[in-house]
Amino acid sequence: MATSTAAASKSGLYADPRPDWLALRKEEVIDPQRPIVDPHHHLWDRGGQRYLIEEITDDIASGHNIVATVYVEARSMYRAGGPEALRPVGEVEFANGAAAMSASGGYGTASICAGIVGHANLLLGEGARAVLEAEMAAGNGRFRGIRHSSPWDADPEVAGIYAMRPKGLLLDETFRKGFACLAPLGLSFDAWLYHPQIGELADLARIFPDTKIVLDHCGGPIGLGGYASRRQEIFTGWKASIQDIAKCPNVVVKLGGLAMRLLGYDFHERPVPPSSEDVAAAWRPYIETCIEAFGPARCMFESNFPPDKGQCSYQVIFNAFKRIAAPCSEAEKTALFSKTATEVYRLRLK
Template identity: 30%
Template sequence: MQVVDSHIHLWDLKTHRYPWLENPGVSFVGDARALKHDYLLDNLLAEAGDIDVKKLVHVEANHDPAYPVEETRWLQGIADRAESRGMPNAIVAAVDLASPNAPAVLEAHASFANTRGVRQILNVHENRLFDYVGRHFMREPQWRENFALLRRHGMSFDLQLYPSQMEEAAALARAHADTLFAVNHAGMFVDRSSVAGYRAWRDGLRMLAGCSNVYVKISGLAMFDHQWTVESLRPYVLETIDAFGAERAMFASNFPVDRLFGSYTDLWHAYAAIVEGASVAEKEALFCGNAERFYRI
Protein backbone atom coordinates (compact mmCIF):
# COMPACT_ATOMS: atom_id res chain seq x y z
CA MET A 1 0.00 0.00 0.00
CA GLN A 2 1.44 3.37 -1.03
CA VAL A 3 0.74 6.41 1.17
CA VAL A 4 1.58 10.05 1.58
CA ASP A 5 1.48 10.51 5.34
CA SER A 6 0.17 14.04 5.80
CA HIS A 7 0.70 14.38 9.55
CA ILE A 8 3.76 13.12 11.42
CA HIS A 9 6.10 14.47 14.10
CA LEU A 10 9.81 13.99 14.65
CA TRP A 11 11.95 15.09 17.56
CA ASP A 12 15.53 14.83 18.77
CA LEU A 13 15.73 15.33 22.51
CA LYS A 14 19.52 15.37 22.38
CA THR A 15 19.75 18.51 20.28
CA HIS A 16 16.42 20.32 20.65
CA ARG A 17 14.07 21.37 23.43
CA TYR A 18 10.43 20.29 23.57
CA PRO A 19 8.94 21.66 26.80
CA TRP A 20 6.03 19.22 26.83
CA LEU A 21 8.47 16.29 26.86
CA GLU A 22 10.62 17.62 29.68
CA ASN A 23 8.16 16.56 32.35
CA PRO A 24 5.47 14.66 30.44
CA GLY A 25 2.25 13.47 32.03
CA VAL A 26 -0.93 11.59 31.32
CA SER A 27 -3.88 13.29 29.62
CA PHE A 28 -6.97 12.34 27.67
CA VAL A 29 -4.80 11.76 24.58
CA GLY A 30 -2.56 9.24 26.31
CA ASP A 31 0.59 8.85 28.39
CA ALA A 32 3.19 11.30 27.08
CA ARG A 33 5.81 9.70 29.33
CA ALA A 34 5.99 6.91 26.75
CA LEU A 35 6.98 9.49 24.12
CA LYS A 36 10.01 10.85 25.95
CA HIS A 37 12.58 9.45 23.54
CA ASP A 38 14.06 10.49 20.21
CA TYR A 39 11.78 9.84 17.27
CA LEU A 40 13.61 10.34 14.00
CA LEU A 41 12.94 9.70 10.33
CA ASP A 42 14.65 6.32 10.45
CA ASN A 43 12.47 5.30 13.38
CA LEU A 44 9.27 6.04 11.49
CA LEU A 45 10.39 4.36 8.28
CA ALA A 46 11.52 1.30 10.22
CA GLU A 47 7.96 0.89 11.48
CA ALA A 48 6.40 1.16 8.04
CA GLY A 49 6.55 -2.57 7.27
CA ASP A 50 4.56 -3.27 4.12
CA ILE A 51 3.41 0.36 3.89
CA ASP A 52 5.23 2.13 1.07
CA VAL A 53 5.69 5.63 2.47
CA LYS A 54 5.95 7.77 -0.63
CA LYS A 55 6.16 11.20 1.04
CA LEU A 56 5.85 12.76 4.50
CA VAL A 57 4.40 15.98 5.88
CA HIS A 58 5.90 17.10 9.18
CA VAL A 59 3.69 19.16 11.46
CA GLU A 60 5.33 21.23 14.19
CA ALA A 61 5.95 19.15 17.32
CA ASN A 62 5.60 21.82 20.03
CA HIS A 63 9.25 22.70 19.80
CA ASP A 64 10.69 25.37 22.09
CA PRO A 65 8.41 28.36 21.35
CA ALA A 66 11.33 30.76 21.85
CA TYR A 67 13.04 29.29 18.76
CA PRO A 68 10.36 28.08 16.33
CA VAL A 69 12.56 28.50 13.26
CA GLU A 70 15.18 26.10 14.66
CA GLU A 71 12.77 23.22 14.19
CA THR A 72 12.29 24.14 10.53
CA ARG A 73 16.03 24.52 10.03
CA TRP A 74 16.62 21.05 11.53
CA LEU A 75 13.91 19.42 9.43
CA GLN A 76 15.15 21.02 6.21
CA GLY A 77 18.61 19.68 7.01
CA ILE A 78 17.15 16.17 7.28
CA ALA A 79 15.26 16.55 4.01
CA ASP A 80 18.37 17.75 2.21
CA ARG A 81 20.30 14.56 2.95
CA ALA A 82 20.52 12.25 -0.04
CA GLU A 83 19.43 9.22 1.99
CA SER A 84 16.25 10.98 3.17
CA ARG A 85 14.72 11.13 -0.34
CA GLY A 86 13.47 14.64 0.39
CA MET A 87 11.59 13.62 3.55
CA PRO A 88 9.94 15.40 5.19
CA ASN A 89 8.74 16.67 1.83
CA ALA A 90 6.58 19.37 3.41
CA ILE A 91 7.08 21.24 6.66
CA VAL A 92 4.19 22.80 8.59
CA ALA A 93 6.02 25.17 10.90
CA ALA A 94 5.17 26.70 14.26
CA VAL A 95 4.24 30.33 14.77
CA ASP A 96 2.43 32.39 17.38
CA LEU A 97 0.33 34.69 15.24
CA ALA A 98 -0.60 36.72 18.32
CA SER A 99 3.03 37.71 18.83
CA PRO A 100 4.52 40.97 17.50
CA ASN A 101 7.39 38.96 15.97
CA ALA A 102 5.07 36.76 13.90
CA PRO A 103 5.84 38.57 10.60
CA ALA A 104 9.57 37.95 11.05
CA VAL A 105 9.01 34.32 12.04
CA LEU A 106 6.88 33.72 8.96
CA GLU A 107 9.52 35.34 6.78
CA ALA A 108 12.20 33.08 8.28
CA HIS A 109 10.12 29.91 7.84
CA ALA A 110 9.39 30.87 4.24
CA SER A 111 13.11 30.91 3.43
CA PHE A 112 13.28 27.10 3.69
CA ALA A 113 12.48 25.11 0.56
CA ASN A 114 10.13 22.58 2.14
CA THR A 115 8.01 24.98 4.20
CA ARG A 116 4.41 24.82 3.02
CA GLY A 117 2.39 26.19 5.89
CA VAL A 118 2.10 26.81 9.61
CA ARG A 119 0.13 25.54 12.55
CA GLN A 120 -0.88 27.21 15.77
CA ILE A 121 -2.95 25.01 18.07
CA LEU A 122 -6.25 26.74 18.83
CA ASN A 123 -8.07 24.20 21.01
CA VAL A 124 -10.14 25.89 23.71
CA HIS A 125 -12.61 23.96 25.86
CA GLU A 126 -14.72 24.84 28.88
CA ASN A 127 -13.50 21.62 30.51
CA ARG A 128 -9.92 22.20 31.69
CA LEU A 129 -9.11 18.56 30.96
CA PHE A 130 -9.47 19.27 27.25
CA ASP A 131 -8.31 22.89 27.09
CA TYR A 132 -4.98 23.47 25.33
CA VAL A 133 -4.41 27.21 25.07
CA GLY A 134 -6.91 28.98 27.34
CA ARG A 135 -7.63 31.84 24.93
CA HIS A 136 -9.62 32.41 21.77
CA PHE A 137 -6.90 33.39 19.33
CA MET A 138 -9.27 33.72 16.38
CA ARG A 139 -11.01 36.61 18.17
CA GLU A 140 -7.82 38.62 18.74
CA PRO A 141 -7.14 41.53 16.33
CA GLN A 142 -3.34 41.05 16.34
CA TRP A 143 -3.72 37.36 15.58
CA ARG A 144 -6.10 38.02 12.71
CA GLU A 145 -3.87 40.75 11.31
CA ASN A 146 -0.90 38.41 11.24
CA PHE A 147 -2.97 35.56 9.87
CA ALA A 148 -3.52 37.65 6.74
CA LEU A 149 0.23 37.46 6.08
CA LEU A 150 0.01 33.75 5.20
CA ARG A 151 -1.27 34.69 1.76
CA ARG A 152 1.87 36.76 1.09
CA HIS A 153 4.03 33.68 1.66
CA GLY A 154 1.72 31.19 -0.07
CA MET A 155 1.32 29.29 3.20
CA SER A 156 -1.52 27.02 4.28
CA PHE A 157 -2.85 26.81 7.82
CA ASP A 158 -3.21 23.57 9.76
CA LEU A 159 -6.36 24.10 11.80
CA GLN A 160 -6.40 22.24 15.12
CA LEU A 161 -9.55 23.01 17.10
CA TYR A 162 -12.70 21.55 18.65
CA PRO A 163 -16.21 21.40 17.15
CA SER A 164 -17.33 24.31 19.35
CA GLN A 165 -14.87 26.52 17.45
CA MET A 166 -15.81 25.43 13.94
CA GLU A 167 -18.30 28.23 13.26
CA GLU A 168 -15.63 30.84 13.96
CA ALA A 169 -13.12 28.90 11.87
CA ALA A 170 -15.52 28.72 8.93
CA ALA A 171 -15.90 32.49 9.08
CA LEU A 172 -12.11 32.81 9.09
CA ALA A 173 -11.85 30.52 6.08
CA ARG A 174 -14.47 32.53 4.20
CA ALA A 175 -12.63 35.76 5.02
CA HIS A 176 -9.41 34.27 3.64
CA ALA A 177 -10.70 32.34 0.66
CA ASP A 178 -7.27 32.36 -1.00
CA THR A 179 -5.62 30.56 1.94
CA LEU A 180 -5.84 26.78 2.25
CA PHE A 181 -6.85 25.23 5.57
CA ALA A 182 -6.35 21.64 6.75
CA VAL A 183 -8.55 20.58 9.67
CA ASN A 184 -6.39 18.41 11.93
CA HIS A 185 -7.50 15.09 13.38
CA ALA A 186 -10.98 15.02 11.82
CA GLY A 187 -12.04 17.97 13.97
CA MET A 188 -11.09 16.45 17.34
CA PHE A 189 -14.52 15.15 18.35
CA VAL A 190 -13.92 15.03 22.10
CA ASP A 191 -17.45 15.49 23.51
CA ARG A 192 -18.61 11.96 22.76
CA SER A 193 -20.95 11.41 25.70
CA SER A 194 -23.94 13.30 24.32
CA VAL A 195 -26.08 13.61 21.21
CA ALA A 196 -25.42 17.35 21.28
CA GLY A 197 -21.68 16.71 21.14
CA TYR A 198 -22.06 14.47 18.11
CA ARG A 199 -24.26 17.00 16.33
CA ALA A 200 -21.78 19.81 17.03
CA TRP A 201 -19.01 17.77 15.41
CA ARG A 202 -21.10 16.57 12.46
CA ASP A 203 -22.61 19.97 11.71
CA GLY A 204 -19.31 21.75 12.30
CA LEU A 205 -17.54 19.54 9.79
CA ARG A 206 -20.17 20.33 7.20
CA MET A 207 -19.91 24.04 7.92
CA LEU A 208 -16.16 23.91 7.32
CA ALA A 209 -16.59 21.67 4.29
CA GLY A 210 -18.86 24.37 2.82
CA CYS A 211 -15.68 26.41 2.33
CA SER A 212 -13.91 25.13 -0.78
CA ASN A 213 -10.49 26.14 0.61
CA VAL A 214 -10.82 23.80 3.62
CA TYR A 215 -9.56 20.20 3.59
CA VAL A 216 -9.51 17.65 6.41
CA LYS A 217 -7.02 15.14 7.77
CA ILE A 218 -8.39 11.84 8.99
CA SER A 219 -5.89 11.30 11.77
CA GLY A 220 -5.52 11.32 15.52
CA LEU A 221 -8.60 9.18 16.05
CA ALA A 222 -6.74 6.90 18.45
CA MET A 223 -6.26 9.82 20.84
CA PHE A 224 -9.98 9.57 21.60
CA ASP A 225 -10.32 5.80 21.18
CA HIS A 226 -7.42 4.08 22.92
CA GLN A 227 -8.79 0.57 22.29
CA TRP A 228 -9.71 1.27 18.70
CA THR A 229 -10.79 -1.32 16.16
CA VAL A 230 -11.67 -1.03 12.50
CA GLU A 231 -15.34 -0.96 13.45
CA SER A 232 -14.93 1.69 16.15
CA LEU A 233 -13.09 4.00 13.73
CA ARG A 234 -15.41 3.35 10.80
CA PRO A 235 -18.23 5.82 11.59
CA TYR A 236 -15.83 8.71 12.22
CA VAL A 237 -13.85 8.05 9.06
CA LEU A 238 -16.94 7.71 6.89
CA GLU A 239 -18.71 10.72 8.42
CA THR A 240 -15.64 12.86 7.73
CA ILE A 241 -15.34 11.67 4.14
CA ASP A 242 -19.08 12.18 3.66
CA ALA A 243 -18.72 15.80 4.78
CA PHE A 244 -15.69 16.76 2.68
CA GLY A 245 -15.86 14.26 -0.14
CA ALA A 246 -13.01 12.04 -1.23
CA GLU A 247 -11.49 15.00 -3.04
CA ARG A 248 -10.77 17.04 0.12
CA ALA A 249 -9.95 14.42 2.77
CA MET A 250 -6.58 12.81 3.42
CA PHE A 251 -5.43 10.03 5.69
CA ALA A 252 -2.55 10.54 8.13
CA SER A 253 -0.92 8.63 10.96
CA ASN A 254 -0.26 11.26 13.65
CA PHE A 255 2.80 9.20 14.55
CA PRO A 256 4.39 8.77 16.99
CA VAL A 257 1.50 10.03 19.13
CA ASP A 258 -0.97 7.44 17.84
CA ARG A 259 1.77 4.85 18.20
CA LEU A 260 0.69 4.70 21.85
CA PHE A 261 -2.39 2.80 20.72
CA GLY A 262 -1.36 0.69 17.74
CA SER A 263 1.20 0.02 15.07
CA TYR A 264 1.80 2.04 11.92
CA THR A 265 0.87 -0.86 9.69
CA ASP A 266 -2.30 -1.70 11.62
CA LEU A 267 -3.50 1.88 11.38
CA TRP A 268 -3.04 2.17 7.62
CA HIS A 269 -4.60 -1.23 7.00
CA ALA A 270 -7.56 -0.15 9.12
CA TYR A 271 -8.05 2.90 6.92
CA ALA A 272 -7.84 0.67 3.84
CA ALA A 273 -10.44 -1.74 5.24
CA ILE A 274 -12.86 1.09 6.00
CA VAL A 275 -12.75 2.48 2.44
CA GLU A 276 -12.43 -0.86 0.72
CA GLY A 277 -15.56 -0.16 -1.34
CA ALA A 278 -14.28 3.17 -2.69
CA SER A 279 -13.19 3.53 -6.28
CA VAL A 280 -9.54 3.30 -7.30
CA ALA A 281 -9.50 7.05 -7.95
CA GLU A 282 -11.03 7.84 -4.56
CA LYS A 283 -8.50 5.66 -2.76
CA GLU A 284 -5.61 7.28 -4.60
CA ALA A 285 -6.92 10.70 -3.58
CA LEU A 286 -7.43 9.76 0.08
CA PHE A 287 -4.10 7.99 0.53
CA CYS A 288 -1.83 10.09 -1.70
CA GLY A 289 -3.21 12.59 -4.17
CA ASN A 290 -5.01 15.05 -1.92
CA ALA A 291 -2.02 15.46 0.39
CA GLU A 292 0.28 15.93 -2.59
CA ARG A 293 -1.99 18.57 -4.06
CA PHE A 294 -2.66 20.40 -0.80
CA TYR A 295 0.99 20.58 0.25
CA ARG A 296 2.35 20.91 -3.31
CA ILE A 297 4.71 17.98 -3.04
Protein backbone atom coordinates in the same frame (compact mmCIF):
# COMPACT_ATOMS: atom_id res chain seq x y z
CA MET B 1 5.25 -8.79 28.00
CA ALA B 2 3.63 -5.37 28.25
CA THR B 3 1.03 -4.83 30.91
CA SER B 4 -2.48 -3.81 29.97
CA THR B 5 -2.16 -0.33 31.43
CA ALA B 6 -0.62 2.29 29.17
CA ALA B 7 1.49 5.09 30.52
CA ALA B 8 -0.24 8.42 30.12
CA SER B 9 1.60 11.13 28.24
CA LYS B 10 2.23 14.45 29.94
CA SER B 11 -0.51 15.98 27.82
CA GLY B 12 -3.09 13.45 28.98
CA LEU B 13 -4.53 13.51 25.46
CA TYR B 14 -2.63 10.50 24.16
CA ALA B 15 -0.98 7.40 25.54
CA ASP B 16 2.75 6.84 25.36
CA PRO B 17 3.81 4.38 22.63
CA ARG B 18 4.92 0.95 23.88
CA PRO B 19 6.76 -1.01 21.19
CA ASP B 20 6.60 -4.30 23.11
CA TRP B 21 2.80 -4.02 23.38
CA LEU B 22 2.36 -2.95 19.75
CA ALA B 23 4.44 -5.96 18.66
CA LEU B 24 1.69 -8.25 19.96
CA ARG B 25 -0.38 -7.39 16.88
CA LYS B 26 0.90 -8.14 13.36
CA GLU B 27 -1.23 -8.04 10.24
CA GLU B 28 -0.84 -8.70 6.56
CA VAL B 29 -0.72 -5.37 4.79
CA ILE B 30 -3.78 -4.59 2.69
CA ASP B 31 -3.14 -3.30 -0.85
CA PRO B 32 0.62 -3.00 -0.19
CA GLN B 33 1.50 -1.40 -3.53
CA ARG B 34 -0.75 1.65 -3.12
CA PRO B 35 1.35 4.86 -2.91
CA ILE B 36 0.73 6.81 0.30
CA VAL B 37 1.73 10.33 1.28
CA ASP B 38 1.54 10.66 5.05
CA PRO B 39 0.70 14.38 5.51
CA HIS B 40 1.01 14.59 9.28
CA HIS B 41 3.70 13.37 11.64
CA HIS B 42 6.07 14.82 14.21
CA LEU B 43 9.68 14.28 15.22
CA TRP B 44 10.97 14.93 18.74
CA ASP B 45 13.48 13.98 21.42
CA ARG B 46 12.21 15.16 24.79
CA GLY B 47 10.81 14.01 28.09
CA GLY B 48 12.39 10.61 27.71
CA GLN B 49 10.69 10.04 24.35
CA ARG B 50 12.65 9.79 21.11
CA TYR B 51 10.93 9.83 17.74
CA LEU B 52 13.39 10.91 15.09
CA ILE B 53 14.12 9.86 11.52
CA GLU B 54 15.20 6.36 12.55
CA GLU B 55 11.94 5.73 14.41
CA ILE B 56 9.63 6.96 11.66
CA THR B 57 11.67 5.04 9.09
CA ASP B 58 11.12 1.86 11.10
CA ASP B 59 7.38 2.54 11.29
CA ILE B 60 6.85 3.25 7.63
CA ALA B 61 8.90 0.18 6.72
CA SER B 62 6.17 -2.03 8.20
CA GLY B 63 4.69 -2.86 4.81
CA HIS B 64 2.73 0.09 3.41
CA ASN B 65 4.10 1.93 0.39
CA ILE B 66 4.88 5.32 1.93
CA VAL B 67 6.40 7.53 -0.75
CA ALA B 68 6.59 10.83 1.17
CA THR B 69 5.68 12.52 4.46
CA VAL B 70 4.90 15.98 5.74
CA TYR B 71 6.36 17.21 9.02
CA VAL B 72 3.99 19.20 11.24
CA GLU B 73 5.13 21.46 14.07
CA ALA B 74 5.45 20.04 17.56
CA ARG B 75 7.58 22.67 19.33
CA SER B 76 10.65 20.58 18.54
CA MET B 77 14.17 21.97 18.54
CA TYR B 78 13.34 25.64 18.93
CA ARG B 79 16.39 27.87 19.04
CA ALA B 80 17.63 28.31 22.59
CA GLY B 81 18.58 31.95 22.09
CA GLY B 82 17.96 34.97 19.94
CA PRO B 83 14.70 36.89 19.53
CA GLU B 84 11.74 35.00 20.99
CA ALA B 85 9.69 35.43 17.82
CA LEU B 86 12.34 33.72 15.69
CA ARG B 87 12.97 30.73 17.94
CA PRO B 88 10.44 28.52 16.04
CA VAL B 89 12.70 28.87 12.98
CA GLY B 90 14.89 26.27 14.68
CA GLU B 91 12.16 23.67 14.22
CA VAL B 92 12.08 24.28 10.48
CA GLU B 93 15.86 23.96 10.36
CA PHE B 94 15.58 20.68 12.28
CA ALA B 95 12.88 19.24 9.99
CA ASN B 96 14.82 20.34 6.92
CA GLY B 97 17.85 18.53 8.32
CA ALA B 98 15.81 15.34 8.62
CA ALA B 99 14.65 15.86 5.03
CA ALA B 100 18.25 16.21 3.90
CA MET B 101 19.14 12.98 5.71
CA SER B 102 16.26 11.25 3.94
CA ALA B 103 17.31 12.65 0.58
CA SER B 104 20.68 10.93 1.01
CA GLY B 105 18.95 7.61 0.39
CA GLY B 106 20.27 6.16 3.63
CA TYR B 107 16.87 5.93 5.30
CA GLY B 108 14.77 4.12 2.75
CA THR B 109 12.96 5.22 -0.39
CA ALA B 110 10.33 7.47 1.21
CA SER B 111 10.92 11.21 1.12
CA ILE B 112 10.70 12.07 4.82
CA CYS B 113 9.68 15.66 5.57
CA ALA B 114 9.14 16.40 1.88
CA GLY B 115 6.93 19.21 3.12
CA ILE B 116 7.33 21.14 6.37
CA VAL B 117 4.65 22.87 8.44
CA GLY B 118 6.24 25.05 11.12
CA HIS B 119 4.96 27.53 13.67
CA ALA B 120 4.86 31.29 13.80
CA ASN B 121 3.12 33.24 16.51
CA LEU B 122 0.31 34.98 14.63
CA LEU B 123 -0.35 37.14 17.68
CA LEU B 124 2.62 39.12 16.43
CA GLY B 125 0.16 40.55 13.95
CA GLU B 126 1.88 42.01 10.91
CA GLY B 127 5.19 41.20 12.60
CA ALA B 128 4.59 37.53 11.83
CA ARG B 129 5.64 38.12 8.23
CA ALA B 130 9.34 38.41 9.14
CA VAL B 131 9.16 35.07 10.95
CA LEU B 132 7.42 33.41 8.02
CA GLU B 133 10.05 34.70 5.61
CA ALA B 134 12.84 33.38 7.85
CA GLU B 135 11.14 29.98 7.93
CA MET B 136 10.78 29.95 4.17
CA ALA B 137 14.51 30.49 3.89
CA ALA B 138 15.26 27.82 6.51
CA GLY B 139 13.03 25.28 4.75
CA ASN B 140 15.16 25.22 1.61
CA GLY B 141 12.11 24.93 -0.64
CA ARG B 142 10.22 22.53 1.64
CA PHE B 143 8.40 25.01 3.93
CA ARG B 144 4.67 25.02 3.14
CA GLY B 145 2.91 26.78 5.99
CA ILE B 146 2.35 26.97 9.71
CA ARG B 147 0.22 25.63 12.48
CA HIS B 148 -0.76 27.87 15.37
CA SER B 149 -2.63 25.45 17.64
CA SER B 150 -5.79 26.80 19.22
CA PRO B 151 -7.40 24.01 21.32
CA TRP B 152 -9.35 25.39 24.26
CA ASP B 153 -11.90 23.83 26.55
CA ALA B 154 -13.16 24.68 30.03
CA ASP B 155 -12.87 21.01 31.10
CA PRO B 156 -9.34 20.56 32.52
CA GLU B 157 -9.23 16.91 31.48
CA VAL B 158 -9.81 17.97 27.89
CA ALA B 159 -7.61 21.07 27.97
CA GLY B 160 -4.50 19.07 28.88
CA ILE B 161 -1.28 20.81 27.88
CA TYR B 162 -3.34 23.53 26.17
CA ALA B 163 -4.87 24.80 29.42
CA MET B 164 -3.03 28.10 29.16
CA ARG B 165 -4.12 28.85 25.60
CA PRO B 166 -6.52 31.77 25.19
CA LYS B 167 -10.19 31.22 24.50
CA GLY B 168 -11.32 32.46 21.10
CA LEU B 169 -7.84 32.70 19.58
CA LEU B 170 -9.10 32.33 16.00
CA LEU B 171 -11.39 35.31 16.50
CA ASP B 172 -8.70 37.59 17.89
CA GLU B 173 -8.13 40.73 15.80
CA THR B 174 -4.35 40.71 16.20
CA PHE B 175 -4.19 36.99 15.39
CA ARG B 176 -6.10 37.69 12.19
CA LYS B 177 -3.62 40.38 11.21
CA GLY B 178 -0.91 37.75 11.48
CA PHE B 179 -3.08 35.25 9.59
CA ALA B 180 -3.39 37.77 6.77
CA CYS B 181 0.35 37.40 6.14
CA LEU B 182 -0.01 33.78 4.96
CA ALA B 183 -1.76 34.00 1.59
CA PRO B 184 0.51 36.68 0.07
CA LEU B 185 3.45 34.37 0.78
CA GLY B 186 1.66 31.34 -0.67
CA LEU B 187 1.52 29.61 2.72
CA SER B 188 -1.17 27.40 4.24
CA PHE B 189 -2.55 27.14 7.76
CA ASP B 190 -2.98 23.88 9.68
CA ALA B 191 -5.73 24.18 12.29
CA TRP B 192 -5.63 22.05 15.42
CA LEU B 193 -8.59 22.65 17.69
CA TYR B 194 -11.42 20.88 19.49
CA HIS B 195 -14.74 20.29 17.79
CA PRO B 196 -16.69 23.02 19.67
CA GLN B 197 -14.33 25.53 18.00
CA ILE B 198 -14.96 24.46 14.40
CA GLY B 199 -17.41 27.33 13.97
CA GLU B 200 -14.67 29.83 14.83
CA LEU B 201 -12.46 28.30 12.13
CA ALA B 202 -15.31 28.44 9.61
CA ASP B 203 -15.65 32.16 10.31
CA LEU B 204 -11.91 32.60 9.76
CA ALA B 205 -12.07 30.62 6.51
CA ARG B 206 -14.86 32.82 5.18
CA ILE B 207 -13.01 36.03 6.05
CA PHE B 208 -9.84 34.75 4.31
CA PRO B 209 -11.09 32.74 1.30
CA ASP B 210 -7.69 32.87 -0.43
CA THR B 211 -5.86 31.11 2.40
CA LYS B 212 -5.66 27.31 2.24
CA ILE B 213 -6.71 25.89 5.61
CA VAL B 214 -6.12 22.30 6.69
CA LEU B 215 -8.42 21.05 9.45
CA ASP B 216 -6.37 18.55 11.45
CA HIS B 217 -7.58 15.32 13.04
CA CYS B 218 -11.19 15.31 11.77
CA GLY B 219 -11.80 18.52 13.70
CA GLY B 220 -10.88 17.14 17.14
CA PRO B 221 -14.04 15.33 18.30
CA ILE B 222 -13.95 15.04 22.10
CA GLY B 223 -14.84 11.95 24.12
CA LEU B 224 -13.11 12.72 27.42
CA GLY B 225 -14.15 14.35 30.67
CA GLY B 226 -17.63 15.78 30.67
CA TYR B 227 -18.07 14.71 27.04
CA ALA B 228 -17.46 11.00 27.72
CA SER B 229 -21.04 9.95 28.46
CA ARG B 230 -22.58 11.88 25.55
CA ARG B 231 -20.99 10.24 22.51
CA GLN B 232 -24.06 10.28 20.24
CA GLU B 233 -25.00 13.83 21.22
CA ILE B 234 -21.43 15.00 20.65
CA PHE B 235 -21.25 13.17 17.32
CA THR B 236 -24.40 14.89 16.11
CA GLY B 237 -23.06 18.35 16.95
CA TRP B 238 -19.61 17.56 15.53
CA LYS B 239 -21.18 16.30 12.29
CA ALA B 240 -23.19 19.49 11.84
CA SER B 241 -20.02 21.57 12.32
CA ILE B 242 -18.12 19.44 9.78
CA GLN B 243 -20.89 19.83 7.23
CA ASP B 244 -20.89 23.59 7.75
CA ILE B 245 -17.14 24.16 7.43
CA ALA B 246 -17.01 21.88 4.39
CA LYS B 247 -18.98 24.60 2.59
CA CYS B 248 -15.77 26.68 2.67
CA PRO B 249 -13.88 25.67 -0.51
CA ASN B 250 -10.52 26.77 0.93
CA VAL B 251 -10.70 24.16 3.73
CA VAL B 252 -9.51 20.57 3.47
CA VAL B 253 -9.46 17.94 6.22
CA LYS B 254 -7.01 15.38 7.55
CA LEU B 255 -8.54 12.03 8.38
CA GLY B 256 -6.81 10.71 11.47
CA GLY B 257 -5.71 11.75 14.92
CA LEU B 258 -8.43 9.46 16.24
CA ALA B 259 -6.05 7.16 18.14
CA MET B 260 -5.39 9.83 20.72
CA ARG B 261 -7.17 9.49 24.06
CA LEU B 262 -9.17 12.60 23.12
CA LEU B 263 -11.81 10.55 21.29
CA GLY B 264 -12.45 8.49 24.39
CA TYR B 265 -11.62 4.95 23.23
CA ASP B 266 -9.66 2.62 25.51
CA PHE B 267 -7.61 0.70 22.95
CA HIS B 268 -4.41 1.56 24.83
CA GLU B 269 -5.72 -0.11 27.99
CA ARG B 270 -6.37 -3.49 26.42
CA PRO B 271 -3.99 -6.44 26.91
CA VAL B 272 -3.56 -6.79 23.13
CA PRO B 273 -3.50 -3.91 20.61
CA PRO B 274 -6.62 -3.47 18.48
CA SER B 275 -6.88 -5.00 15.02
CA SER B 276 -7.49 -2.85 11.97
CA GLU B 277 -11.07 -4.18 11.98
CA ASP B 278 -11.52 -2.88 15.55
CA VAL B 279 -10.09 0.50 14.68
CA ALA B 280 -12.02 0.84 11.43
CA ALA B 281 -15.31 0.07 13.19
CA ALA B 282 -14.66 2.79 15.79
CA TRP B 283 -13.49 5.45 13.35
CA ARG B 284 -15.70 4.78 10.33
CA PRO B 285 -18.56 7.15 11.34
CA TYR B 286 -16.14 10.07 11.73
CA ILE B 287 -14.13 9.41 8.60
CA GLU B 288 -17.11 8.65 6.37
CA THR B 289 -18.82 11.84 7.59
CA CYS B 290 -15.76 13.88 6.59
CA ILE B 291 -15.45 12.23 3.18
CA GLU B 292 -19.14 12.74 2.47
CA ALA B 293 -18.98 16.41 3.50
CA PHE B 294 -15.69 17.41 1.87
CA GLY B 295 -15.38 14.88 -0.95
CA PRO B 296 -12.25 12.73 -1.42
CA ALA B 297 -10.43 15.50 -3.30
CA ARG B 298 -10.40 17.56 -0.08
CA CYS B 299 -9.54 14.72 2.33
CA MET B 300 -6.27 12.98 3.20
CA PHE B 301 -5.43 10.12 5.53
CA GLU B 302 -2.79 10.94 8.17
CA SER B 303 -0.82 8.91 10.72
CA ASN B 304 -0.41 11.60 13.38
CA PHE B 305 2.59 9.65 14.66
CA PRO B 306 3.83 9.31 17.32
CA PRO B 307 0.75 10.52 19.27
CA ASP B 308 -1.51 7.95 17.59
CA LYS B 309 1.12 5.25 18.15
CA GLY B 310 -0.11 4.98 21.73
CA GLN B 311 -3.14 2.99 20.54
CA CYS B 312 -2.09 1.20 17.35
CA SER B 313 0.85 0.56 15.04
CA TYR B 314 1.55 2.26 11.73
CA GLN B 315 0.75 -1.02 9.99
CA VAL B 316 -2.66 -1.27 11.68
CA ILE B 317 -3.61 2.37 11.27
CA PHE B 318 -3.19 2.38 7.48
CA ASN B 319 -4.85 -1.04 7.19
CA ALA B 320 -7.82 0.51 9.01
CA PHE B 321 -7.88 3.42 6.58
CA LYS B 322 -7.80 1.00 3.65
CA ARG B 323 -10.72 -0.94 5.10
CA ILE B 324 -12.75 2.25 5.49
CA ALA B 325 -11.87 3.38 1.95
CA ALA B 326 -12.67 -0.01 0.39
CA PRO B 327 -16.01 1.12 -1.15
CA CYS B 328 -14.35 4.11 -2.84
CA SER B 329 -13.41 4.19 -6.51
CA GLU B 330 -9.79 3.95 -7.58
CA ALA B 331 -9.65 7.70 -8.25
CA GLU B 332 -11.12 8.43 -4.83
CA LYS B 333 -8.60 6.16 -3.10
CA THR B 334 -5.76 7.89 -4.94
CA ALA B 335 -7.02 11.25 -3.68
CA LEU B 336 -7.41 10.05 -0.09
CA PHE B 337 -4.04 8.33 0.17
CA SER B 338 -1.75 10.57 -1.88
CA LYS B 339 -3.14 13.06 -4.40
CA THR B 340 -4.85 15.50 -2.03
CA ALA B 341 -1.81 15.70 0.25
CA THR B 342 0.55 16.10 -2.71
CA GLU B 343 -1.49 18.97 -4.12
CA VAL B 344 -2.26 20.76 -0.84
CA TYR B 345 1.37 20.72 0.28
CA ARG B 346 2.75 21.17 -3.25
CA LEU B 347 5.14 18.25 -2.90
CA ARG B 348 7.79 17.50 -5.49
CA LEU B 349 8.00 13.73 -5.39
CA LYS B 350 10.70 11.53 -6.88
